[in-house]
Amino acid sequence: MSLSDLFGGDPVVSGQQVRIEPTQQRSTARLSGLLDAAAVVVDEVGFDRITTAMVAERAGASIGTVYRYYPDRVAVLQALRERAVLRFRQRVVEQLRSSGPENWWDAVDCAVTAFVDLYRSEPGFRIVHFADRERTPISGSEELESGYFARQLAGVLAEEFGLHGGPELIFRLEVTVEMADSILSRAFHSDPNGDERFIAECRRVMRDYLVGYYGPVAASV
Amino acid sequence: MSLSDLFGGDPVVSGQQVRIEPTQQRSTARLSGLLDAAAVVVDEVGFDRITTAMVAERAGASIGTVYRYYPDRVAVLQALRERAVLRFRQRVVEQLRSSGPENWWDAVDCAVTAFVDLYRSEPGFRIVHFADRERTPISGSEELESGYFARQLAGVLAEEFGLHGGPELIFRLEVTVEMADSILSRAFHSDPNGDERFIAECRRVMRDYLVGYYGPVAASV
DNA sequence: GCTCACCGAGCGGAACTCGATCATAGAAGT
DNA sequence: ACTTCTATGATCGAGTTCCGCTCGGTGAGC
Structure with missing residues (x-):
């Protein structure tokens, strides 16, 4: 031990975790990039006001990419x-x-x-x-x-x-x-x-x- | 003291409190009724999932009535x-x-x-x-x-x-x-x-x- | 009758979907 | 080794749905 x-x-x-586990190297980077972006945005605008669009934009990704990995807005925060x-x-x-x-x-x-x-x-x-x-x-x-x-x-x-x-x-x-x-x-x-x-x-x-x-x-x- | x-x-x-202070008797009842409804709904679906429509319906009021008193969704929770x-x-x-x-x-x-x-x-x-x-x-x-x-x-x-x-x-x-x-x-x-x-x-x-x-x-x- | 209270269709925007398009890994061929 | 070749993973973003919120019209209280 x-x-x-x-x-x-x-x-x-694990709150359902991610929808699809990333296999390629670039996508794992994306995933953590999304969380990095979410962290920054959360500090800026707060828990309630955060939107998936903000996260996507800050991470340099599109909306669809966010939803590829997370089922909904709160799942991102959980992650x-x-x-x-x-x-x-x-x-x-x-x-x-x-x-x-x-x-x-x-x-x-x-x-x-x-x-x-x-x-x-x-x-x-x-x-x-x-x-x-x-x-x-x-x-x-x-x-x-x-x-x-x-x-x-x-x-x-x-x-x-x-x-x-x-x-x-x-x-x-x-x-x-x-x-x-x-x-x-x-x-x-x-x-x-x-x-x-x-x-x-x-x-x-x-x-x-x-x-x-x-x-x-x-x-x- | x-x-x-x-x-x-x-x-x-006081987070801006209410938009319009109720003057008639019926409306003060409405106001507390809205909060009662919100309390129940919050217990049922949680903080994130609560919608103004749920609160209104549970209180037997319409959407407009909610917004007559509270500027937005979070104001209801604050109240x-x-x-x-x-x-x-x-x-x-x-x-x-x-x-x-x-x-x-x-x-x-x-x-x-x-x-x-x-x-x-x-x-x-x-x-x-x-x-x-x-x-x-x-x-x-x-x-x-x-x-x-x-x-x-x-x-x-x-x-x-x-x-x-x-x-x-x-x-x-x-x-x-x-x-x-x-x-x-x-x-x-x-x-x-x-x-x-x-x-x-x-x-x-x-x-x-x-x-x-x-x-x-x-x-x- | 004058104001307060209420309603709910409607508007704008945010959450979320989905099929088209691009990138990558790794097998197959040379 | 070095290059195709291709199946599948990854990305995109217009479009759909749903929700927060407004506002003019209708009814109830004083």
């Missing part, structure tokens, strides 16, 4: 969100590899850092949260991104740092993820660089919450 | 959200009055109870969060609902229960509100009655967070 197994790979909830989440997971892995965490908190902190970095650098990232609520009606079967990420993170923390795993840990990590997502989003709401006060407080909240259950950081391992 | 001053009254960020927030504030006041909180935590707890109750009973409430992010592009001037509510709540806690007020308290309460909003929303994501586990954990998180700054509940006053 390596890091790349945990965090890499396919998106969790954008999925890609952002994927990149987040990959960034977490990089961060873990490069920083070499010595305890469980360092590992959790990597995730925060990755999230903040992407918020700052990746166009369209602010639009795309873990919690995709309020959009789909009920659809109880579909799993939340936060749940998946919490499960994966629980695996790492349990294996690498000896935290007692199981559903308890997963539950608490999911709560943690939800908290962090909301506070960090708040940090970026009116500050493109992220309000450091909220970011710091987010780390503090997460740490205190988890320490409450799993003891001081230094004690584990 | 009474409770009704704090929590009652007009919405914070719905504002009404929900208003009802939440009113509910908090009721809750505070009826339960007679003896310390600051009881007061905060009232807000949680009000939120949960409304989530359960009020159609469309799940769609309508404090954090309205990800929709508008940047628009830095506009204030978040969470900030307003935090400020009002800070006033109550400082005056009634002797917590040390000021920007610190407001900041922490805003963090608290964001956390609570996200965790509670998670609780209701796949359970229309709200997953009690998340609800309980939400209370716990809020309490621990605030106790960390303001000492044990019993100590104050």
Whole structure:
């Protein structure tokens, strides 16, 4: 169970994904180009005002090309969100590899850092949260991104740092993820660089919450 | 500075509100009927798929009537959200009055109870969060609902229960509100009655967070 | 009777389709 | 290897459908 197994790979909830998987090299470039364009446009005009025509034009493609790959307008946004989440997971892995965490908190902190970095650098990232609520009606079967990420993170923390795993840990990590997502989003709401006060407080909240259950950081391992 | 001053009254960020204020009695009923319909439809088809025609039909009105009062589709949703927030504030006041909180935590707890109750009973409430992010592009001037509510709540806690007020308290309460909003929303994501586990954990998180700054509940006053 | 409220056909524009046209990969031929 | 050759993937964009929104005409309240 390596890091790349945990965090890499396919998106969790593939919302029908694409209509037709691209086979040629040029078309895969097109596909990511479409998402790049969508990301930029989303930052410019917002979630509601984005039109497929804008995306097509910005990507230097025609309308038809958009609909070749995505069944409808919202599917484009879903795909954008999925890609952002994927990149987040990959960034977490990089961060873990490069920083070499010595305890469980360092590992959790990597995730925060990755999230903040992407918020700052990746166009369209602010639009795309873990919690995709309020959009789909009920659809109880579909799993939340936060749940998946919490499960994966629980695996790492349990294996690498000896935290007692199981559903308890997963539950608490999911709560943690939800908290962090909301506070960090708040940090970026009116500050493109992220309000450091909220970011710091987010780390503090997460740490205190988890320490409450799993003891001081230094004690584990 | 009474409770009704704090929590009652007009919405914070009135998004142009209505085009024409209704004067006759029948039309005010129409207006709220439109929002009722919108709430139900939002629960059924979701935020993205809602159409003005659906709202009109469900309300037993015609398309033109919708547009008599609201400039566009999103204005209807904004109005719905504002009404929900208003009802939440009113509910908090009721809750505070009826339960007679003896310390600051009881007061905060009232807000949680009000939120949960409304989530359960009020159609469309799940769609309508404090954090309205990800929709508008940047628009830095506009204030978040969470900030307003935090400020009002800070006033109550400082005056009634002797917590040390000021920007610190407001900041922490805003963090608290964001956390609570996200965790509670998670609780209701796949359970229309709200997953009690998340609800309980939400209370716990809020309490621990605030106790960390303001000492044990019993100590104050 | 004067204004407020309501209606719903109609207009404009955005979402989405589909058959014609072009590009590419890779097999077949030299 | 190096060039056709061609099946199929990829692209285009005019056209269709549907939805957001307007506006002049009709009815209900004060």
